[in-house]
Structure formats: C-alpha cells, structure tokens
Amino acid sequence: xxxxxxxxxxxxxxxxxxxxxxxxxxxxxxxxxxxxxxxxxxxxxxxxxxxxxxxxxxxxxxxxxxxxxxxxxxxxxxxxxxxxxxxxxxxxxxxxxxxxxxxxxxxxxxxxxxxxxxxxxxxxxxxxxxxxxxxxxxxxxxxxxxxxxxxxxxxxxxxxxxxxxxxxxxxxxxxxxxxxxxxxxxxxxxxxxxxxxxxxxxxxxxxxxxxxxxxxxxxxxxxxxxxxxxxxxxxxxxxxxxxxxxxxx
Amino acid sequence: xxxxxxxxxxxxxxxxxxxxxxxxxxxxxxxxxxxxxxxxxxxxxxxxxxxxxxxxxxxxxxxxxxxxxxxxxxxxxxxxxxxxxxxxxxxxxxxxxxxxxxxxxxxxxxxxxxxxxxxxxxxxxxxxxxxxxxxxxxxxxxxxxxxxxxxxxxxxxxxxxxxxxxxxxxxxxxxxxxxxxxxxxxxxxxxxxxxxxxxxxxxxxxxxxxxxxxxxxxxxxxxxxxxxxxxxxxxxxxxxxxxxxxxxxxxxxxxxxxxxxxxxxxxxxxxxxxxxxxxxxxxxxxxxxxxxxxxxxxxxxxxxxxxxxxxxxxxxxxxxxxxxxxxxxxxxxxxxxxxxxxxxxxxxxxxxxxxxxxxxxxxx
Numbered sequence: 001x002x003x004x005x006x007x008x009x010x011x012x013x014x015x016x017x018x019x020x021x022x023x024x025x026x027x028x029x030x031x032x033x034x035x036x037x038x039x040x041x042x043x044x045x046x047x048x049x050x051x052x053x054x055x056x057x058x059x060x061x062x063x064x065x066x067x068x069x070x071x072x073x074x075x076x077x078x079x080x081x082x083x084x085x086x087x088x089x090x091x092x093x094x095x096x097x098x099x100x101x102x103x104x105x106x107x108x109x110x111x112x113x114x115x116x117x118x119x120x121x122x123x124x125x126x127x128x129x130x131x132x133x134x135x136x137x138x139x140x141x142x143x144x145x146x147x148x149x150x151x152x153x154x155x156x157x158x159x160x161x162x163x164x165x166x167x168x169x170x171x172x173x174x175x176x177x178x179x180x181x182x183x184x185x186x187x188x189x190x191x192x193x194x195x196x197x198x199x200x201x202x203x204x205x206x207x208x209x210x211x212x213x214x215x216x217x218x219x220x221x222x223x224x225x226x227x228x229x230x231x232x233x234x235x236x237x238x239x240x241x242x243x244x245x246x247x248x249x
Numbered sequence: 250x251x252x253x254x255x256x257x258x259x260x261x262x263x264x265x266x267x268x269x270x271x272x273x274x275x276x277x278x279x280x281x282x283x284x285x286x287x288x289x290x291x292x293x294x295x296x297x298x299x300x301x302x303x304x305x306x307x308x309x310x311x312x313x314x315x316x317x318x319x320x321x322x323x324x325x326x327x328x329x330x331x332x333x334x335x336x337x338x339x340x341x342x343x344x345x346x347x348x349x350x351x352x353x354x355x356x357x358x359x360x361x362x363x364x365x366x367x368x369x370x371x372x373x374x375x376x377x378x379x380x381x382x383x384x385x386x387x388x389x390x391x392x393x394x395x396x397x398x399x400x401x402x403x404x405x406x407x408x409x410x411x412x413x414x415x416x417x418x419x420x421x422x423x424x425x426x427x428x429x430x431x432x433x434x435x436x437x438x439x440x441x442x443x444x445x446x447x448x449x450x451x452x453x454x455x456x457x458x459x460x461x462x463x464x465x466x467x468x469x470x471x472x473x474x475x476x477x478x479x480x481x482x483x484x485x486x487x488x489x490x491x492x493x494x495x496x497x498x499x500x501x502x503x504x505x506x507x508x509x510x511x512x513x514x515x516x517x518x519x520x521x522x523x524x525x526x527x528x529x530x531x532x533x534x535x536x537x538x539x540x541x542x543x544x545x546x547x548x549x550x551x552x553x554x555x556x557x558x559x560x561x562x563x564x565x566x567x568x569x570x571x572x573x574x575x576x577x578x579x580x581x582x583x584x585x586x587x588x589x590x591x592x593x594x595x596x597x598x599x600x601x602x603x604x605x606x607x608x609x610x611x612x613x
Contacts, residue, residue, distance in 0.1 A: 051459055058369060089462025101457045103450050110437060114450045117443055118462045144581045166462050 002026055003048070003093070003170060003203070008071030010043055010052060010225075013064050017043045019225045020071075025170075025203050030196050032212040033205040035222035035246060041205035042098060044222070045172045048073050049095035050085035075170070090118055092169030096162075099178060100155030104148030108139055108158060111147050115162030125165070132161040135194055153184040160195060171195065173204040177211045185211060209247050221246050266592055267583050268573040273520070276527075280421055284414045293413045295534045297490060299526050300420040302510070304427045305483040306522035309507040312476035314517035315435045315445075316469060317452035318367050319376040323507050325363065325383045326477040328499035330356040330484030332390070335403040335494030345409045349485030353478050360477025364470045383499040390496065402495025409489050420486055427479050432519040434475060448472060452517075513557050515564025524566045529553075575599070 003025040010018040018040045025031045033041050046052050052069055059065030073080035080088050102111050112132060116125045133140040136157045142150055147158060156176050163171055176192060177185045185208075192215060196202055206212035212219065213233040221229040221242060229242045236242050243249050264270045283296055309323045330352030337348040366378045390397045397403065409419050437445040450458040451465050458465055488494045497503065507522070514525025533550060536542030542549075561568035575584045575598045577591035584592055591598055 049460060051456060054459055060369070062369075084464070084466075085459040086462045086464040089460070094462070095460045097457060097460055101454060101460075103453045103457065105453055106437070106446070106449060110446055110449075113443070114446050114458075114463070115461045117447055162461055 002074075002076070003201070004074040005044070005048065006072045006074065008044070008047055008073065009068065010040070010047055010070075011068035013066050016225050018047070021222070021225070021227050023220050023227065023230070025201060027201055028199065029218065030202045030204070030216045032216035032219040033203065033222060034207070034209055034212050034219055035205075035228075036248075037207070038224070039222040040225040041222055042174055045095055045174050045203070045205060048080060048088075049093065049172055050080065050083060050088045051095070053081060054085050086118070089166055092167060093172070094163040094166050094168035094170070095172045096156070096159040096174060096176070098174040099152065100157075100159035102147035102150070102155050102158050102162075104146070106147055107144050108142045108147055108150065109144065111158055112139075112161055112165050115165035118166055124167075128165050128167065131198075132164050135164070135191060135198075136161055151184075152179050153181075153188055156180070156188060157191060160191070164195070164200075168200060170201045171203070173202060175205055175207065177206060177208045189215060209249060266585065268585050269520075269570050269583070277425070284417055288414065290413055293417050295531050297413075297417045297420045298487075299530045300417075300424040301483050301486045301490065302506075302530055303523045303526040304424055304486070305480055306507045306510040306514075306526050307428055307431050307519050308476045308479035308483065310511050310517065310519055310522045311431050311435055311479070312472050313508075314511060314521075315448045315452060316472040318469060318472065319372055320363075320379045320476075321376040321508070322363075322379040322382045322384075322504050323476075323480060324499050324501070324504040325379070325386060326356040326360060326480035327484035327487070327503070328383060328386060328496075329359050330481030331488040331494045331498040332397065332403070334485040335406050335488045336397070338406045338489070339403050345407065345485070345489040349482060349489065352485040352488075353481035356477040356481025356484065357474045358477075360473040361470055363477070364473035367469055367473065368466060380501075380504075383501070383504065387496055387499050390499075398495075400496055402493050402497075404493040404495075406488055406492045406494065408492060416490060420490070423482060423486060427482055428519065428523060431475070431479060435517075435519060444468070444471070509554060511564075513554060513565060515566040515568075518564065518566060521564045521566045525564070528565070 005021065005023045007020045007022055008018055009016070009020055021040070021044060023033075033044065035041055043052065047069060052067065056067040056069055059067065069081065071081070075091065075093055078091070080093065103114060106114065112129060116128060119125050119128070138154055139157060139161055142154065147155070150158065160171070160173065173192070176188055180188065189211065192202065192204070204212070204216070217232055219231065219233065219236060220227060221236065223246050228246055229236060229239065236247065237249065264274055284293065305323075305327055308326070309320065312318055312323075313320045333355045334345070334348035334352035337343045337351055338345070343351070363379060363382055367375055370378060391399055409416050433439055433442055435445045435448060437449050439445050447458075447463055447468055450461070450463060451468055455465055484498060487498065510525035510529055511522040512525075513529060514523065515521025529550070533546050536546040536549060557565060573586050575586050575588070576582070577584060577594060577596055577598060579596040580591060580594045582591055582593040584598055588598060590596065
C-alpha cells in the first residue's frame with residue numbers, strides 16, 4: 001500500500017499550483033501535510049485521487065480551463081495519474097473532500113449507500129455499514145436524516161464513513177478539523193485514530209498545526225506549491241525558519 | 250383461503266395505507282375502464298396521445314430531472330424514432346412491432362451521440378447544444394424531400410390495429426411497462442437497482458460522486474441511452490397512431506412541452522410528468538371543443554402554469570403528496586395525513602406544542 005508521489009506539477013493556465021512536489025507514504029502510516037492557505041494541499045490530494053485529471057478533460061477548450069498535470073503517482077506499482085477517478089477508488093485510494101461535501105438532499109444512509117456502490121456483495125455492504133456505525137455512533141442516530149441538515153463534524157464523519165463503505169485501504173482526508181469546535185475536534189481526533197487502528201493508511205492535510213502534530217508522526221510542509229520540509233513534529237519545530245515562516249508558531 | 254388473507258393483508262399494508270399508491274391504483278383502474286365507459290373516438294384519441302406523451306415526458310425526466318443534464322432538444326429522440334419507424338413501414342412494409350423497437354434502438358444510438366457534449370458542457374451550454382440537434386436533423390430531412398417527404402412528412406403509415414380500443418390498450422400496456430422500468434431505474438429507494446441513488450449523486454455533486462468512485466461518464470451515457478430509448482418508443486407509437494411522420498415531431502415547441510409537463514407535474518419523480526401530461530393535455534384538448542376555449546386556451550395554459558409554479562414550485566404531485574402523506578419522523582414509514590400515530594412504530598406523527606393554559610387544565 002505504498003504511495004509515492006514523484007515530481008508532480010499542476011498548472012492552472014499559467015498559475016503554478018504545485019511545483020515538482022514529491023512525497024511518499026508507507027503502509028500503515030499516518031502522514032500530515034501542513035501549510036498555509038493556498039499552498040496547494042487540496043490540489044495535491046485532488047491530483048492523487050484523479051479529480052484534477054478529470055477536470056483537465058472536462059474543462060478542455062474553455063477559457064482558463066487549460067490545466068497541466070505532470071509527474072507520476074505510484075500506488076501499489078500503478079500510476080494513478082493514468083487511471084480515472086472511479087478506478088482509483090476501486091483500488092482502495094479514497095478522498096474525503098473538505099467539509100465532508102455530503103450529497104445534501106439524500107439521507108445519511110443513502111449517502112453511505114452511494115459510497116458503497118462499487119461493492120457488489122450485499123453481505124459485505126452490511127458488514128461495512130455495521131463497521132461504520134460502530135465507529136461513528138452519531139451517524140447511526142442520524143440514519144434517516146437529510147445530510148444537508150447535519151453538523152460540520154458529522155459531515156466529516158459521514159465523508160470518512162462513505163470512504164470506508166467504498167472499502168478504502170488508503171484515505172486522503174482533506175482538512176478534517178476545518179470549522180469545528182474544539183470539543184468536536186477532539187472527538188474527531190479519536191475517530192481518525194480508530195480508523196487508523198483498523199489498518200488504514202492515512203494522508204491528511206491540516207491547517208491546525210496542533211491537531212496535525214498530535215495525530216501524525218511525520219509531516220510534509222507545503223507552501224506556495226513547493227515542498228519546504230519533511231520530518232517529525234520535533235524536527236520541524238526545532239528548525240527556526242520553518243517554525244516561524246510556515247507553521248506560525 | 251389463508252393465501253387470500255395474506256394477499257389482502259399485503260394489499261392493505263402496501264397500497265391502501267399509502268395515499269400516493271391509492272391514487273396511482275385509482276388512476277390505473279380509470280385508464281383500464283375508460284374504453285368501457287366511452288368509445289367516443291375523440292376521447293380515445295386524446296387519452297391515447299396522452300399515454301404516448303406521458304412516456305415522452307417521463308423519458309425527459311430520466312435524463313434532465315434525475316441526472317441534471319439539461320436537454321432542451323428532447324424531440325430529437327422522438328423525431329428520429331418517428332421517422333425511422335415511418336420510413337421502415339412505408340418503404341419496407343415492416344409491421345409496427347418491428348419498426349417501433351427499431352426506431353427506439355436508433356434513438357438510443359442518437360442518444361449516445363448526443364451524450365458526447367454532456368461530458369464537456371453543463372447547464373445552459375449543454376441545453377443550447379442539445380437545442381440545435383433537432384434543428385440539424387430537420388435541415389437534413391428537408392435536404393432529401395424525395396426520401397423523407399420534406400415538409401409534408403411521410404404519410405400513409407399503417408396503424409397497430411384498425412380498432413381505436415385496441416390502439417388505446419396497446420399504448421396503455423407500453424406506457425405501463427415503460428413507466429415502471431423508468432421508475433425502478435430512477436427510484437433511489439429501490440432495493441432492486443442502485444442506479445437511482447447514483448443518478449441522484451451525480452445530479453447533486455459531480456465532484457463528490459467522482460470521489461466516491463462513481464463512473465459519472467458511464468452513468469450519464471446510460472441516462473442518455475435510456476432516455477433516448479423510451480422517447481423513441483413514444484415516437485414510434487405516435488407515428489403508428491397518427492399515421493404520419495412529419496417535421497412537427499422535431500418541433501422546438503414539442504421539446505419544451507415535455508419540459509412544461511414535467512415541471513408542472515413535478516421534476517425528478519417520474520409520476521410527476523405522467524400527472525402533468527394527464528392534467529394539461531386533455532384539459533387543452535377539451536378547451537378546444539368550445540368556441541371561447543379555442544380562443545383562450547393559450548392564455549389559460551400560461552396562467553395555469555404561472556399559478557402552479559408560484560404556489561407549487563416543486564410540481565403538483567409533490568404538493569399534493571405533501572398534503573396527504575406524513576412521513577413518520579422515527580421510522581420513515583409513510584402514513585395518511587389524518588393518522589395521529591405511525592402505523593408501524595406508533596410514534597406520534599405531529600409535534601404537538603401544547604399551551605401552558607391547556608397543560609394547567611390537564612387537557613394534555
């Protein structure tokens with residue numbers, strides 16, 4: 001389950017969003033991707049999960065729609081950039097978008113079912129559903145509620161649950177703690193640890209440095225589309241320049 | 250006897266307890282009974298055409314209502330199939346049972362072709378491109394008047410049967426089967442097929458749908474093909490009923506009619522467009538019978554639409570169902586509006602906000 005991102009570059013027209021970014025995540029690891037606004041964290045996750053490739057196709061020929069995507073994303077020996085988004089999901093590499101992005105008009109259960117659509121075996125779907133409900137009991141209480149009416153933290157949990165329904169082996173979580181109250185943040189922190197405990201590898205982006213540093217042992221610092229540093233929280237904090245310029249601590 | 254009881258119990262549970270299904274059952278029984286009540290050719294003609302147009306409107310709903318791919322040129326599928334069926338019948342003397350499926354298959358391939366721009370374009374841009382498709386086809390038809398009949402169209406096509414009643418029942422059977430298939434295909438609560446939930450996901454948020462592993466391209470094409478197929482079935486039936494395949498089947502206003510019927514009845518529901526057609530189409534035809542109605546029918550139609558859109562923005566069926574059905578807040582089972590407690594779990598259906606005065610008097 002090793003993920004290797006090699007020299008990936010993304011350009012929107014002439015604006016460089018990612019410039020020769022490389023990183024690697026080993027199996028069973030939990031790795032953080034930190035950096036200020038506009039650093040390209042979300043774009044990197046979107047590129048890995050095949051959404052940028054799709055956008056590139058879909059926007060071809062429109063004004064400002066010229067997207068350049070270079071480099072390679074190696075996951076289990078396959079180049080993810082050559083695959084389409086649903087094929088990537090089929091291989092167990094799943095993205096949880098920022099703020100959960102649920103299907104707002106559907107119920108929570110329908111959202112989870114939509115996530116399970118690649119799985120054909122009804123029994124496995126039932127098992128996965130049980131597992132998700134065990135992990136996030138709050139979702140069970142909300143089963144029949146319309147997903148547009150649940151809270152921010154629940155939306156993030158729903159997105160993670162949806163990914164688990166798709167039988168994720170590797171989760172890309174985009175800003176799990178964004179817009180959450182400290183108490184809910186702490187709860188979500190435990191849940192993500194539980195997910196990791198189930199043997200799922202996690203790469204997550206985060207702006208809340210404290211949250212990320214508590215959760216993951218290894219981090220990448222991204223700024224203005226460039227990889228600035230890599231290391232454990234202690235290493236990053238001991239570097240005066242990194243600490244002041246990018247972590248703001 | 251025990252089977253009879255079981256069956257009756259099932260009917261009671263699954264149909265009589267749910268107002269929407271009672272209405273559907275009554276509607277279906279009325280459709281069956283119509284030729285028994287009157288054999289007047291005018292009424293049979295209006296309702297046969299209503300059945301055909303209901304398939305057409307529902308097929309627009311599959312594509313544009315459920316998948317969100319705005320199609321303003323839906324008459325394309327109808328017209329393609331109409332001309333295919335008509336020409337096959339005139340030139341090769343094939344029977345309607347062959348020409349209608351042939352027309353539908355051609356409409357599917359045209360649907361797949363029309364789906365290509367949908368991969369790039371969204372919303373109104375897709376609408377404008379689809380709008381031009383019937384116009385292009387009209388241009389082609391007018392370029393070969395010897396083969397296609399030009400502006401007069403192809404006439405003298407054979408009917409399914411010479412009897413108006415048989416024609417009516419044929420249309421009714423095809424209508425029932427088509428609408429059932431389309432409904433099952435798009436129903437998000439269906440246990441049989443999961444496509445409904447996927448189409449809903451694509452309509453709501455394509456990016457999340459992609460991220461959850463849904464092959465949106467595949468399902469969009471599927472919706473185009475299925476929508477084209479049933480519009481094609483409607484086109485074939487129409488041509489064998491009216492005995493003429495003319496340019497009016499590709500008319501711009503005909504495309505919009507499907508949209509008006511669907512929006513009036515309730516978009517993304519399947520039963521909405523059916524209700525829309527069965528309310529609006531006969532109404533306008535009956536207005537034609539009177540002298541004043543003939544003058545005012547367009548105005549009445551417009552006023553009716555405006556009023557409906559103002560007071561029932563989600564369509565008349567959704568509005569009515571909202572009034573007569575109550576979903577249990579706990580178990581989501583549908584109940585009749587006058588019930589106080591859920592028929593399945595006995596939870597109170599309506600929140601009672603009792604006043605302090607009543608509370609003190611011990612009334613609550």
